[in-house]
Amino acid sequence: MPREGYVAGADCSTKRGSREGRGAIVVLRYPELEVVETALYEGKVSMPYIPGLLSFRELPLLLGAFEKLQTRPHVIIVDGNGVAHPRGLGIASHLGITLEIPTIGCAKSRLLGEHLEPGEEKGSTAVWTEGDRVLGKVVRTRSGVKPVYVSVGHLVSLEEAVRITLACTIRYRLPEPVRRAHMAVSG
DNA sequence: GCGACAG
């Protein structure tokens, strides 16, 4: 990720009791964080949600949204995990490998592993591990608010992942790119 | 058998 460029956020939503799903990728100018493009895709999901198999359900929706995108982002922050996965292949990593674009995993809750509670101050982090393996970092993006789980997706270091995540977070818990993508699929 | 479990 250059000092300046395009950061994107990716997220999905699905209707309950239906196979209808939506995937969105929103591109923002970095470091200004102004939205420059929003791509929304609607399609059917073919799998139920099963912990560890999220990609089978949501990756097609994200790829559908990406195909509509005109701007090629330098990095994509995905709502979900990267290498912090039972097989080391969460949806963020899967998307990055498929597109050959750097990605970061940013989950709202823990799929596996252990960690200490990060400090209450914005910017505080705690190492997130599974046995001897480092899964990522638990990051406090806002003071006094539940932290997010950041992990390497693809072609980015954990340090860069955390740095970019914090640089993209202004006044909400979730980094702007992911928050905008969430708004696009649900709001 | 019991508890955990991204979205």
Add this chain to the structure above:
DNA sequence: ATCTTGTCGC
């Protein structure tokens, strides 16, 4: 993820 009212706090 989705359902779903009021409520606590800046």
